[in-house]
Amino acid sequence: GRSPRVKICRIKRRSRGSTQPFTLIRHRWMKTGCLSTLSTHCARQYSSSAQKQHIDMSEFPVDRIRNFSIIAHIDHGKSTLADRLLELTGAIAKTECNKQVLDKLQVERERGITVKAQTASLFYQHEGQTYLLNLIDTPGHVDFSYEVSRSISACQGVLLIVDANQGIQAQTVANFYLAFEAQLTIIPIINKIDLKNADPERVEKQIEKIFDIPKEECIRISAKLGTNVDQVLQEVVKRIPSPTAKVEEPFKALVFDSTFDHYRGVVANIAVFGGQVSKGDRIVSAHMGKTYEVNELGILRPDEHPTEKLYAGQVGYVIAGMKEVKEAQIGDTLYLHKQPVETLPGFKPAKSMVFAGIYPMDQSEYTTLRSAVEKLTLNDSSVTVQRDSSLALGAGWRLGFLGLLHMEVFNQRLEQEYNASVIVTAPTVPYKAVMSSPKLIKEYGQEVVTIVNPAQFPDKSQVVEYLEPMVIGTIITPDDFTGKIMSLCLSRRAIQKNMVYIDDHRVMMKYLFPLNEIVVDFYDQLKSMSSGYASFDYEDAGYEPAELIKIDFLLNGKPVEELTTIVHKDRAYSMGKAMCERLRDSIPRQMFEIAVQAAIGSKVIARETIKAYRKNVLAKCYGGDITRKMKLLKKQAEGKKKMRRIGNVEVPKDAFINVLKKK
């Protein structure tokens, strides 16, 4: 009845219109649905091949522990290196398992999904001593930077992998800064030196220039062939400091990951920052303030390996009857009941940055979709869920995600794992409005109101100013494409902050973007205009005042609430026009004329007309009596007028879907 330890970490897909595969995300939550067979299979492989030895963790001196993570841009070889490290330390066998895992991955890749396990305690012999090296998993994408920074705060060092051919990419930079700001030891690793066009020297120069790390500190490896991988482990022991945790202190642990298991509840991965914890102990989670009894604990090799205790400096898992991942939030502190400690710094709940409505394609599928959404959110506490309904689309939800990739992955999983056909509305970002009068502040319950649903956007007369979320985007590209990329950024209201050459041909640019401008198709456009060579990543940059406007869309004068959109004032006209055109093309012609309008308040800014079918009332009227003809035409016109006056426009659901869909 045990669920496998192996986590599904990645979703890969082929980008549309590009032959370059790109990875959507390194993903930590996937553990359910059609993939469970694969996970189970891999877990068994891991378990049977792992050298099962009796592990007594009690006497392990803290100075022989090293806690580290691997961080890298997508596809630079994080998983491959992790596998080699596991093999080298005997945590998994060199032969069968890996091959099979990789074979499986091949199959999975075709379907767009791959599987890997990452968090593991490794025993490594160095100069006659046994060291405990804890390799801690981090989500790969900066959508999860909050979680990345939590999991790297369980470490004292990181391996920063850079592909010897591609060099530094946008995510390498973002990840570097997370580690740098956490004051971790950074070991730069240049991977894939076996590639024909590898140029490790160029990459070393980039590292020196951008990160100010002397090139002598770089280790050149081929994770694929295993070249110099042992040197990586030696350097981990030599360069990364041991944790400063003390066994004499009260128990204190950081939750850096948590997954939900149907049979045992939440499995929380923890790094022990002080003291010790045993089976049967009563522990408290600082965030929820709830008390639990530890049912099981142990280390990860990478399968779960129960032990009696976990001590200061160690990394492992605890199962304590928590029912939801919300109870073991990433970044939370655990301590012993009645022995409160100062909580570890920086706990804040994950922040939703992108919102979208999700509706079943057909209302009869509502219950099925509800259970799929519930199951998916069970393992991912960072998705916020709110019930929502629309006249056109029926009952659904408004979901909040950490970022774009997070949203795409969620939708992809809904479709792939739960076979759900869903309508996803265009994503919006959380705007803010500063209310103008004490009365309004009282009415809204706060001075600064966050708006996630455009229909609830307060009127301009009620606010002092509107604010929109901003991000700092990093783009790294070969310099052939700089011109085009700069105009793309300009067209997205971006402000250039910085531009440097990272080597002779590659440029790194930093832009301040309104988040709203990149949520829809920025990444796709960037990729296609750079033939797939440019990489992009972004980080939160707070809020800035913006001149925002609410546009309503009207059909024959009646507003259609689900189409209401918030845009920057400079975009209002083009956006209004484009939406009207889309509506015009999606609504079938009817017996009367339909006016499709975009309006700001009472001012119409765009209009399209859907012409009426002109029923040939004269069909039966042979011959020449003109007065009779006129009479019939007049009657027809009156009929149409009547219809129009009633405003009885029949808009098929497909039309809403076409207009509301992302593209």
Ligand SMILES: Nc1nc2c(ncn2[C@@H]2O[C@H](COP(=O)(O)OP(=O)(O)OP(=O)(O)O)[C@@H](O)[C@H]2O)c(=O)[nH]1
């Ligand atoms: N030639 C060569 N290929 C490598 C090497 N290391 C990894 N690769 C290949 O590079 C690709 C990406 O490697 P992964 O280990 O999946 O990279 P990752 O960083 O975990 O990727 P994501 O999970 O997508 O972020 C795979 O096809 C690997 O086989 C290497 O040293 N040499």
